[in-house]
Amino acid sequence: MDRWKFYDITHRDHLICNPTSVAKLDELIGLLDLGPEPRALDIASGKGEFIVRVAERFGGPSGAGFRGVAADISPYCTADLRARAASRVPSAALEVLEMDGAEYHPAAGSFDLASCMGGSWVFGGHRETLHFLARAVKPGGAVVAGQPFWRKEPGAEFLAWSGLKSDQFGSHLENVEAGEAEELVPLLALVSSGDEWDRYETLQWRAAARYADAHPDDPDVAELISRVEHSRREYLNWGRDTLGWALYVFGARSRKSGDRTATAADPDTSAGADLALT
């Protein structure tokens, strides 16, 4: 079954494709310290609820004061994102790219906000994601990363069932420390509750069941249901107690505080030079 079709069906009823509630996402956006007319980058943007809300909040009526770039590899997600942006922030200068986020090379220091929620594999891990995002923002800019963490040591049965590796995620502390290691300042860490996790996981069960009812002749239905059943057992047996999720907000140091982050104005990194960060 096509990977993105599976993801589209199972996340059909999700506004946000990670275990964060709408209320918490709004709270986080309200806490972002962005100046007027910000420029934002969102990698693995999904249906774009985050960047569209940022445009609504900071871009003024119809989003005219907002500029941004959103990149996602799924054609289903980018279609949703374009439709959302057109109806809610029609005047925003939002570029939607259907591509592998790892292939997007922003000029250093060219954004006020750079984010990646639930897509750290794009860059090969959480620390690498923070490295990419930190380079993309200006001094004083904001970095937002949504990342799982181990609540406790994952057991062998869970790892075997899920195919996850124990070193795939860190602890909550290690997720924050990864930002510090990238010379970012930890500003916020909003951890999802069990309720937010349950909603995120179980909406997938319902979406798959609804799809199967409505499309009995789709040859992908058997695989869809079997994969969702597998993941339901994984979540209920182990994942619910073992895996956490948080949105981490970091600040890029300003020049005054001894920052070494390159900016678009640096002679050796500007002149339109895109950074190859991998």
Ligand SMILES: C[S@@+](CC[C@H](N)C(=O)[O-])C[C@H]1O[C@@H](n2cnc3c(N)ncnc32)[C@H](O)[C@@H]1O
């Ligand atoms: C867990 S979802 C998160 C979506 C969105 N950030 C959100 O929180 O609502 C992961 C997203 O990563 C996208 N994705 C997966 N691999 C990607 C890649 N190599 N480059 C860009 N996007 C990718 C998927 O299409 C999906 O939309």
